[in-house]
Amino acid sequence: MLSGSIVALVTPMTAQGEVDFTSLRRLVDYHLACGTGAIAAMGTTGESPTLATDEHLEVVRAVVEQAEGRLPVIGGCGSNDTRQAIRLSRAMEEMGVTAGLSVTPYYNKPSQAALRAHYTAITEASGLPQILYNVPGRTGCDLLPDTVGRLAELAPVIGIKEASGRLERVGQLKSCCGDDFLLLSGDDHLALDFVRLGGHGVVSVTANVAAAEMAALFRAALAGDWPVAEALQRRLLPLHQALFCDTNPIPVKWACAELGLIASPMPRLPLIPLDAPGRKQLREALVKAELIGRG
Template identity: 50%
Template sequence: MLSGSIVALITPMDERGNIDRISLKKLIDYHVFSGTSAIVSVGTTGEMSGLSHTEHADMVMWTLDISDGRVPVIAGTGANSTSEAVLLTRQFNGTDIAACLSVAPYYNRPTQEGLFQHFKAISESTDLPQILYNVPVRTGCDILPVTVSRLSAIKNIVGIKEATGDLSRVNQLKEVVDDDFLLFSGDDITALDFMQLGGHGVISVTANIVPQEMVNLCKFALTGNFLSARSINARLMPLHRALFLESNPIPVKWAAWAVGLIKCATLRLPLTSLSADYTDVLKQILINLRLLSL
């Protein structure tokens, strides 16, 4: 069962905006060494909306190939068109992908029945385990607990990434799903509290920069050592917050470049480089964490 610190991996790019496979290998090796529980390839943090379908599939398969069974790989396969999400999902049938992470349809704002039918159609197109992804601030719709309950009855829908930041959702979900239905936080700032309330881990942006500390935080939290977990979390809280000074993944890509994990902080339009107003703020936080020298 997936649990603990799962990284929402950035997609490294070169100066021209092409996927940088050398940096990708460096990132994956770093997470394997650090003990990261699993890697999400081409989710929100991986710039799924900026990649072509071919690049999307290539990035997932390169991640799977480089990881070489050392760490589970979860493929981001969501789309606002049900047929497109089915297509994205089907292309990983027959692979060693551990699960798919499927975001709620964005922009078109479906009803709860529409959400149910959307995810049901995806699940029926594959035997791969499906993890729902609820992030209303980006999608404009909210997968309510009553809908999650209905979807959890479908055998290969196995969990949800809950990124509302609303901690009351944990108990609401636990009341309507079985104990083995996976509950992941999608919000680093509240992830520790989410786990203390019964969540199984976090799909983390912060883990891109400090994977071992996020692994340790989750291990402590999931074994009930909340004193140690809170000590780590307090140290990381400025970083949790700074990585959302601008839209994700703008700050995390800059931070990964600053600490030498990737060659450059290239993003694709409409995303632009981290504003000068924030570079000094994030740089100082990285210095405080001893990830950068003065």
């Protein structure tokens, strides 16, 4: 179920910085129509660090309700506080998410032994299937393959979103965790090569604005139709790059608004809207990806 193009969903905000649930529900319908494989709500792209716990859970609940079982939903349930990660996991288990996405504790800089203790405590307290999330560029913490292999022995730990930018991790993780362990790329520009090496898909920022194209790309890749997959990747590569011309999710929220997918491009402070040079670069990338016309 959890393979192919999985969108790392933005959290739409009003101009006043409040969650725009009307746009959020419309986004779920967009991904249902476009063939997205699953929705990951309240991850990095969803601005999880700046939403209060009740808001965080309401966003995930709204996505689950709108999806109505037609699409798997992955809920961001990680924290740098193990007790909070347990609270989020339990709450999401009750609301019926397919799996949790559990980022490594950020800022604390735990050791590998501490990471094992953190995730063991979560799985002992909640039966929610857990996808580990390794993004050292954000967290200052790198979840190493040997540690992942040991955590994979815990029944609720079903996979990892690997966003270290290191393609050699695919082979290392397969060696440590076996072929049935879910391997998802967290880097759009590397994701096709990640799948070619044995990965199962991507948790994608680009899929927010090119949902049908990303779904087609990874359907082709998983079927071994590399010419089709490579052609789509070439078309989307400038967009993959432009969506990181500023801190994620600033550019992708602007692109979503430009395409009429959400009402406002506003992120929540301390992030601010995309500047003029970024808008120019991203608009050109949207043209190259054939998502908007030139003019």
